[in-house]
Amino acid sequence: MPEVAANATDAVLAEWLVAESAEVTVGDALATVETDKALVDVEADADGVVLKVLVAAGTRVEVGSPIAVLGAAGEEYDPSLVEAPTTAPPATxxxxxxxxxxxxxxxxxxxxxxxxxxxxxxxxxxxxxxxxxxxxxSPVVEEGAGTPSPVVEEGAGTPPSVVEEGALAPVSKPPSAEGAVPHTRRRRAIASRLTESKQTAPHFYARATVRADALVALRAEINAGEVKVSLNDLVVKAVAAAHRAVPEMNVVWMPDAVRTFDTVDVAVAVATDRGLVTPVLRDVTALPVSTVAERVRDLAGRARDGRLRQDELEGGTISVTNLGMYGVEEFAAIINPPHAAILAVGAVRDEPVVEDGAVVPGRLMTVTLSVDHRPVDGVVAARWLAVLKDLLEHPVRILA
The missing domain is CATH 4.10.320.10 (E3-binding domain)
Structure with a gap:
């Protein structure tokens, strides 16, 4: 079992993609492993034959434990030469x-x-x-009972126990109004990463208010045709263009150095039923906005289905998170390590603005940049935010 996610101690062997006695070559997918955030294919590192599958699908296995035996054609499996895998029993x-x-x-x-x-x-x-x-x-029915027990809504606490007629009810405290939802592996992973980020990365914040009239108009013009884009797709393109203009922001902090990058990879926050994930869009500056929109939709769809590959969750130097669709006007986000920054995008709102000395109706959008002060100085972040604001207010430049 490989360590497909950093610091993972175990993983679920979700599915075998080959059968025993199957011939495989280097790079062939042998099995699918489930991590906290994605399903990852485990590939063969040598040519050979699958002599024995040691772990059933659906079993949680410790990292480093054997899951199968590969050998040469004609070779026989010798169980005495293989250490038993450290597993939890498969569901039976x-x-x-x-x-x-x-x-x-x-x-x-x-x-x-x-x-x-x-x-x-x-x-x-x-x-x-x-x-x-x-x-x-479905409502829960106790074994042998003629009526279902009450259905407890999430967070509503535990219903009182059923007491047989004539029996003395035990003296106990009234049921709590608060429920307890056990942590999932993904929720634990999210909590661990965000705690690490706040503890190790000194955050500072920069905010800008953008006149979004031209941005909204451009989106409407594009969507009048066959191509459909969101405001967030345009923001992602603008973020990449700002990174190209201010390359000092296209960095990550490493223990011994600040690493710089030639291409701009941008992570996009996606809310799923099982928690937040941030798939990475590669080389955004080289993509037309229509392709950005198409790839973001694909990544978001597969994120919600739990079908992202591990490599699609790695890399990038900045994330974009948008709560504008929920009416949130402004917020600050926690940096997704090892990124150097995250941009929080609020809702577009109608407000009066002063233009050439006169009050006129306008459309405003607040963006808040959270920055890791270790690799990025305040003046660099300020320059970057000024470039981003200018691009969003003159969005035709985003398409160039």
């Missing part, structure tokens, strides 16, 4: 293996359900996401 029901998709297993675990208790509606009874969703939405 008696002696029968339970077939379930990796996503269904994760959702069941996060929802506190035993996968072997679910009824699958997929091929060969395979448990799918819809089966988990149905189980989570």
């Amino acid at each position: 029901n008696g002696a029968t293996r339970v077939f379930a998709s990796p996503l269904a297993r994760k959702l069941a675990k996060d929802g506190g359900l035993a996968i072997e208790d679910l009824v699958g509606t997929g091929p060969r009874g395979r448990i799918l996401r819809r089966d988990v969703d149905k189980a989570l939405a």
Whole structure:
């Protein structure tokens, strides 16, 4: 089991892509492994034959433990030469293996359900996401009871216990109004990274208010045709252009040096049911805005389905996070390590503005830049933000 995510101690072997006795070559995908943020394919590092699969799909395995044995054609598997993998037992029901998709297993675990208790509606009874969703939405019925127990909404606490007629109710404190939602692996990972960021990266903040009239008009003009873009797509393009104009911002802090980059890779924050992820869009300055929009939609869709590759979550020097669609006018975000900065984008709002000495209606948007002060000085961030503001207020330059 490889360490597909930094500092990971274990991972779930989600699916085998080859069978025993199959011939493989270097680079062939052998299995899919589930990390906190993505599904990652494990590739063969040598030509050979799959002599033995040691771990069943759906099993959590410690990093470094063997998951399969590869050998030469004609070679036989010798169990005495292989250390037993360190695993949690695969989900089973008696002696029968339970077939379930990796996503269904994760959702069941996060929802506190035993996968072997679910009824699958997929091929060969395979448990799918819809089966988990149905189980989570169903009221809980105690074994042998004629009526269902009350359904407890998330955060509503635990219902009082059922007391048999004539029995004395135990003296106890009233049920708490607060519930407890167990941490998922992804939520723990997010918490760990953001805590690390605030503890190790000295944040400072710079804010600008942008006249967004031209930006909104440009988007409407583009969307009048076949190409559809969002305001955030245009912001991502502007961020990349600002990095090109102020290359001192296109850096990350390393233990022994400040690393610089020739291309501009921008991460885009995507909210999913299982937490926030930040897939990275590569070489944004070389892409037309239509391609940026298409790739952002693809990354966001696969992020919500849990199908991002690990390499799509790595790299970049800055993230863009946008809460404007929720009506949030202004906020400051925590830097996503090892990035040097993150740009928080607020909603476009109608406000009176002064123009040539007269008060006129205008459309304003607030952007807040959070910066790691280790690799980036305040004057560099100020120059960058001035360039970004100018690009957003003259957005035709973004398309150049």
